[in-house]
Amino acid sequence: MDSQQPNVTFADHPASPDPIHRAVRDHYAAIAASRATSCCSPSADASDCCGDQSALYNPDLLADLPVDVTGLSLGCGDPVSIASLNPGETVLDLGSGGGIDCFLAARQVGPSGSVIGVDMTPEMLAKANASKARMGVTNVEFRQGQIEALPVDDNSIDVILSNCVINLAPDKAAVFREAFRVLKPGGRLAVSDIVTEGALPRHEGVDLSEWAACVAGAIDVNAYLDLLRDAGFEDARAVDKVSAAEITGLADATRIVSARITARKPLAG
Numbered sequence: 080m081d082s083q084q085p086n087v088t089f090a091d092h093p094a095s096p097d098p099i100h101r102a103v104r105d106h107y108a109a110i111a112a113s114r115a116t117s118c119c120s121p122s123a124d125a126s127d128c129c130g131d132q133s134a135l136y137n138p139d140l141l142a143d144l145p146v147d148v149t150g151l152s153l154g155c156g157d158p159v160s161i162a163s164l165n166p167g168e169t170v171l172d173l174g175s176g177g178g179i180d181c182f183l184a185a186r187q188v189g190p191s192g193s194v195i196g197v198d199m200t201p202e203m204l205a206k207a208n209a210s211k212a213r214m215g216v217t218n219v220e221f222r223q224g225q226i227e228a229l230p231v232d233d234n235s236i237d238v239i240l241s242n243c244v245i246n247l248a249p250d251k252a253a254v255f256r257e258a259f260r261v262l263k264p265g266g267r268l269a270v271s272d273i274v275t276e277g278a279l280p281r282h283e284g285v286d287l288s289e290w291a292a293c294v295a296g297a298i299d300v301n302a303y304l305d306l307l308r309d310a311g312f313e314d315a316r317a318v319d320k321v322s323a324a325e326i327t328g329l330a331d332a333t334r335i336v337s338a339r340i341t342a343r344k345p346l347a348g
Contacts, residue, residue, distance in 0.1 A: 100199065100225065100249070112202055135154060135155070135156055135157050135271075136157045136159075136160075136183075137157070137160065140157075140159070140160075140183055144179065144182060144183075154179070154180070154242035154243045154271060155242065155243035155271050155272065155273055155337040156242060156243070156271025156272075156321075156337050156338075156339050157242075157271060157339075158180060158240045158241065158242050158269045158270050158271045158339060159180055159183045159184055159187070159240065159269075161269045161318055161339050161341060162184070162238050162240060162267070162269035164184055164187040164188055164192075164238060165187075165188070165192075166187075166188055166189040166191055166192060167188060167189065167191040167192045168188045168192045168237040168238055169188075169192060169193050169194075169195070169235065169236050169237045169238075170184045170188060170192070170193070170194045170195070170236070170237065170238045170239075170240060171194075171195045171196075171197065171229075171231060171236045171238070171239045171240070171261060172184065172194065172195070172196045172197065172239075172240045172241065172242075173197060173226045173229075173239060173240070173241035173244055173245065173254070173258070173270075174197070174198055174199075174226055174241055174242070174243075174244025174245075174247070175196025175197060175198045175203075175207060175221060176198055176200075176203050176207070176242075176244075177203060177206050177207055177210065178196055178206075178207035178210055178211065178219070178221065179242075180196075180240050180242050181194045181195075181196040181207070181219050181221070182210070182211075182214065182216060182219065184238075184240060185216055185218050185219045188218070189218075190217070190218060192218060193218045193219070193220070194218060194219045194220070195219075195220050195221075195222060195231065195236075196219065196220070196221045196222070197221075197222050197223075197224050197226060197229055197230065197231070198221065198223065198224075199223065199224060199225050199226075201223065204221050204223055207221050208221055226241075226244065226245070226248055226254050226257065227248060227250050227253040227254055227257060228253075228257065229257045229258075229260075229261055231261040232261065233260055233261060234260075234261070234262070234263050234264070235261055235263065236261045236262050236263060236266055237262075237263055237266050237267075238266065238267055238268070238269065239258050239261070239262060239266070239267070239268045239269070239270075240269055240270065241270040241271070241272065242270070242271045242272075243271060243272060243273060243337075244272070245270060245272050246272050246273045246274070246296045246297045246298070247296055248296070249296070251298065251303070251306055252306050252309065252310065255306050255307050255309075255310035255312070256310045258310070259310045259311045259312060259344055262344040263344070264344060264345065264346045264347060265343065265344060265345070265346045266343070266344045267341065267342070267343045267344070268307075268312065268340075268341065268342045268343070268344075269339070269340075269341050270339070270340050270341075271337060271338070271339050271340075272297075272303070272337070272338060272340060273297045273335060273336070273337055273338075274297055274298060274299065274300040274303050274317075274320075274335075274336060274337075274338050274340075275297050275298065275299050275300065275334050275335055275336070276299070276300060276320075276334045276335075276336060277299060277334055278298075278299050278302075297335060300317055300320070300336070300338055300340075303338075303340065304316065304317065304340070304342075307340075307342045311344065311345070312342035312343060312344060313342065313343055313344075313345050314341070314342060314343045315340070315341070315342035316340070316341060316342070317338045317339070317340050318338075318339045318340065318341055319338070319339050320336040320337065320338040320339075321336060321337050322335075322336060322337075
């Protein structure tokens with residue numbers, strides 16, 4: 080491993096998130112700059128490891144979206160379809176990337192609703208804002224920030240979405256605490272993410288390229304649900320799971336899955 084890809088020591092979470100944040104940011108900045116369609120390599124084709132991203136969504140949802148949006152989806156599922164969005168709601172997308180889920184949500188909440196996308200990569204935010212301007216979308220706002228420390232007010236969000244991003248966070252408990260903080264009482268969370276079925280072997284060091292490619296940071300689905308419950312969420316459950324072998328590019332990824340997960344902030348307490 081070269082000097083630009085240091086090992087990160089595991090405890091329950093890596094001791095320092097900074098190398099991981101830098102690796103993830105650099106990885107997705109390169110993708111945005113190259114206009115690649117794969118989350119696994121800035122130079123790879125979607126068919127090489129991430130599959131056909133358009134196949135993750137109902138084709139009707141993608142109608143009229145420009146290729147600059149659909150080509151930067153980089154997700155592992157479709158969280159919008161399980162969110163049951165309503166007109167007038169305020170939606171937050173954690174790790175919004177090129178903005179595909181924000182733009183899909185904006186259509187469903189309508190002009191009386193609003194969508195906020197938060198991403199830590201300036202290059203992705205620039206792509207998303209350029210697409211927003213070309214499409215003339217007025218109810219979407221993109222903000223720079225980390226999902227472990229959201230630039231969003233308390234109790235201000237009706238629905239949180241995220242697509243293949245929380246697995247990239249070194250401190251997932253902090254992500255879920257922040258999600259709980261910003262949701263209104265009764266607010267809900269709907270995410271697609273890479274998880275495992277059973278704990279995978281952990282080595283002393285982590286290849287940061289594997290972390291940025293959505294593999295090394297994935298945790299057991301039951302541990303994922305437990306972290307949601309620990310943060311205060313109720314009704315946390317995996318709605319469905321499919322093999323993530325094509326998404327991760329690993330032929331032996333039989334225990335790595337893409338799951339759609341939902342939870343709700345209690346109305347009181």
